[in-house]
Amino acid sequence: MSIPFRYRKLGYVALNVTDIERSTKFYTELVGLDLTERVPGGPAFLRCSTDHHNMVLYPAAAPGVKRVGFELESRAELEHARKHLESLGLAVHDIGAEERALLRQGDGLRFVEPHSGLTMELYTRMQQMAVPFQQRLTKIARLGHVVLSVERFDEMAAFLHAQLGFAISDFVEGHFAFMRCQPNPFHHSFAIGRSQGGNHLNHVNFMVSDIDDIGRAMNRMQKAEIPIVFGPGRHMPSGSIFLYFLDPDGMTIEYSFGMEEFPEKGAREPRMLEPHPLALDTWGSLPKPAFGKVGQIERQEAA
DSSP, X not given: OOOSSOEEEEEEEEEEESOHHHHHHHIIIIIOOEEEXXXXXXXXXXXXXXXXXXXXXXXXXXXXXXXXXXXXXXXXXXXXXXXXXXXXXXXXXXXXXXXHHHHTBSOOEEEEOTTTOOEEEEESOBXXXXXXXXXXXXXXXXXXXXXXXXXXXXXXXHHHHHHSOEEEEEEETTTEEEEEETTOOBSOSEEEEEOSSOSEEEEEEEEESOTHHHHHHHHHHHHTTOOEEEEEEEOTTTOOEEEEEEOTTSOEEEEEEOOOBOOSSSOOOOXXXXXXXXXXXXXXXXXXXXXXXXXXXXXXXXX
């Protein structure tokens, strides 16, 4: 498969939250992100790396996903992406100078994924912070992945794979696809599952670098009376050990430790997984009803 443009990584996720002070406190004091910047009356920028932000919280009437941003390898790749997206008939919008200044980004474009309504952003330059990420509570290694539940699953999976350069690492036929943004090596930085009730967020993941962080997080969330909705357990597809819990708006957040990595050339073929509970957790636990239910996709009108 030829790649229309080359990704570096999943860069950030922007979430809509109903109480920005409450959510900022949750993501700093319980999840362990560093607060980079808080704009009065506007967004809060949080990070788990030297990037200015890996998560942005926006005040809103309802919780959900505002957009997902991917970093590309170079400005040349950004131009490749622009031409490719326009050739598909998609409306491509440059991020204006005022918003780039707010985001501490030097470039970027946005478009709407046509099957889910998700706003996707591609960029190459973000301000790098002088002070390292503190890892005060949890040794977060990176923003790991974003997962959506979508009604037009087959169409979106085909579009991401054939037109946006995502490789399928593993899949449950007709129900779930784990995808990596090539040539990024991690098993999945984006995934989609079939939804019977509208398009919405499934979860946001942070990868940790110490297995003990999973156990410590479980105890920390329980003491704070934060609902744990799945795990701890081990996923069959990526081999990750996981823990899922809810943020103050009921959106699902995951910590995971360990993940299969793929070479750029000679990667194995995607596995077709049985739709069985043990594929979700080889240890045998099941998600609670609140898992992956909250978080509407903010709709943007295509120009």
